Amino acid sequence: MAETDAMSEGNSQDLTRLWEIHQAAEWPIGVGSREGELMTLDTVVCGCVTYFFEERDLDPQRVAILEDCLSDLEAALPELTEEPLDYFQRVKQLGALLLEVGRR
Template sequence: MTRTDIAEAWAQHCAEGWPRFSSPHEGQLMTLDTVISGCAVFYLDTPEGLDEQRIGILKDCIDDLDDLTSELDGDSQTYFLRLRQLGERLLATAIRP
């Protein structure tokens, strides 16, 4: 996974507007979006990449998304699955041989 891959995934995510949906977990989903987005910006702005703390946070966010996205449908599910994929791509940059 390269910086270009992350930059493209980030640009695609930014191009999509916040989905319209109703869920008791909307606040939590918004927080997950904010945190993963923050990790993407940090990664793209920092030559060293992600630190251990952000790696742990990303793992937790992906686990939370796994728990919450199954109950969503349509555009909202697509949005959060794409967010999850962005998180996975960020984690892939942290895997060192």
């Protein structure tokens, strides 16, 4: 149990650090034809992160939304290059970490 708590704490710290990095990042140039969809995914994932930091919990609806967003991001990533790819890989990592931390 202590090992699981330590892992959860580590994931929580990773989530906080990654969130700080993402908040400081600018929107990437050259997103391409999926910019609208990617902007929506970014907004939804970031909204879930904000909710989690305020409530310290994720409800089942947000878990389902995050799972859908991660699937959509996975499909979109192969079409991206350089700066947009780095940005949206980070969004995907934020969502995945949030699911790990939020499910404990």
